[in-house]
């Protein structure tokens with residue numbers, strides 16, 4: 001009888017330990033995304049309302065595991081253009097963002113020269129570029145090498161092992177990050193290590209709209225998951241882009257207009273993911289968009 005009581009008591013203690021352990025795990029699971037760092041820069045936090053519940057930690061972890069970034073650092077940001085070349089049975093064209101963005105801002109190509117911000121959408125013919133459009137605006141022997149020769153500098157196999165990624169070496173001395181193309185382009189431009197041109201010859205120049213006063217400071221807004229804040233600096237984007245690259249196609253200009261965009265669609269390349277999965281630093285650099293979230297190092301979330 002006495003012994004029974006003792007063993008019951010032990011059972012309770014044991015159950016108590018397990019319960020405390022599980023509760024601890026849950027609290028850890030919910031809070032481990034966050035760590036307290038310096039206070040947020042920018043405007044006060046905008047509170048958004050969400051119709052969907054946040055992704056569970058497991059779902060999010062799985063999505064991030066499954067996410068395919070645009071290739072290894074050497075060719076992160078490379079685009080294979082084969083819309084026309086396939087038809088004409090010639091080798092595809094490999095376009096390197098790294099090679100170009102050190103010399104030109106995004107809006108030179110994506111606003112002034114009308115390249116699409118979506119792969120495979122621009123229809124480029126040889127006639128077009130010989131006529132000075134698209135690649136031909138620069139590859140005319142004046143700004144860059146001419147399309148009259150050097151066919152195989154542009155028309156080549158996709159990431160062949162022998163190709164030594166000249167642009168990767170050219171930019172090796174720029175500040176680095178651990179993800180994407182491994183270059184910290186924001187610091188590179190802010191420290192004047194690169195000075196990409198913001199327009200081509202005068203005739204293309206379109207004055208960009210100035211950034212309204214209240215948007216000089218970064219925007220911060222809430223997400224479906226409590227405690228996760230998104231940090232969005234307009235000013236840093238304006239070093240590269242034009243308003244029209246984002247508004248109105250990707251984001252409504254009315255603050256409340258864009259339905260709260262969910263994480264999943266971002267990871268599938270919509271909204272911020274349109275650039276931050278393909279050309280700009282990708283989604284595993286968590287900390288730059290969520291100042292309180294640790295960067296993703298490949299370990300389980």
Ligand code: HEC
Nearest residue numbers: 081082083084085088093124125126139147148150151154
């Ligand atoms: C600056 C880069 C560049 C150079 C150099 C270049 N091309 Fe192209 N070429 C392109 C691009 C971009 C396309 C469109 C690719 C696509 O969408 O499939 C293209 C398409 C083509 C096409 C198919 C489309 C059409 O209108 O006929 C042919 C053929 C072609 N190039 C031949 C050549 C030849 C021959 C040379 C060398 C004398 C050459 N290219 C040099 C970039 C280049």
Ligand code: HEC
Nearest residue numbers: 100104105106109116117118119120121122274275278279
């Ligand atoms: C020298 C010209 C040039 C510059 C500069 C340039 N791009 Fe591009 N970009 C292209 C071309 C060409 C494509 C392919 C378009 C196509 O396939 O229709 C492309 C495609 C893209 C895509 C589509 C990717 C996809 O997978 O759908 C994105 C996003 C993009 N660029 C963002 C940027 C950003 C951000 C910058 C500045 C950091 C930039 N680009 C600078 C020429 C340029």
Ligand code: HEC
Nearest residue numbers: 093095096099103104134135138143144145153154166167
């Ligand atoms: C805004 C000007 C500009 C446009 C538009 C442009 N380029 Fe370039 N490109 C350059 C410059 C500048 C260089 C580097 C200098 C040089 O090699 O002559 C370069 C270099 C290159 C290189 C060699 C470097 C490397 O590592 O890949 C290739 C290939 C190339 N461009 C292809 C293209 C193709 C394809 C297009 C069109 C889809 C294009 N470029 C559009 C300016 C431009």
Ligand code: HEC
Nearest residue numbers: 209210211212237241242243246251253254255256257258
């Ligand atoms: C890289 C993409 C990007 C660029 C470039 C960009 N914006 Fe925005 N903008 C956003 C995002 C994201 C939001 C927030 C949208 C939301 O919450 O629905 C926003 C919000 C806004 C808002 C509403 C916010 C408020 O508080 O009033 C205005 C106005 C605005 N942008 C104007 C501009 C102007 C003007 C430019 C060019 C000078 C510009 N944007 C360039 C992405 C961009």
Ligand code: HEC
Nearest residue numbers: 185186231232233236240245271272274275280281288289
């Ligand atoms: C049209 C392309 C585009 C879109 C859309 C876009 N960005 Fe960016 N963003 C860039 C480029 C280009 C940079 C410069 C850094 C780089 O290329 O890696 C940048 C830089 C940033 C930085 C600066 C990091 C630093 O070092 O300070 C933050 C934060 C950021 N983006 C967040 C966002 C968020 C959040 C969204 C969506 C609401 C978004 N961006 C949408 C192109 C884009």
Ligand code: HEC
Nearest residue numbers: 054055223224225261262263272276283284285286289296
């Ligand atoms: C380029 C910017 C950017 C980067 C990098 C980024 N996120 Fe996000 N994240 C967003 C945006 C925008 C939202 C807002 C989506 C919404 O409104 O729910 C978001 C939402 C979230 C949410 C809350 C919403 C939900 O559905 O659960 C979590 C959690 C989150 N991100 C985690 C991460 C983690 C972990 C990483 C790194 C692996 C990361 N994010 C990297 C832009 C980014």
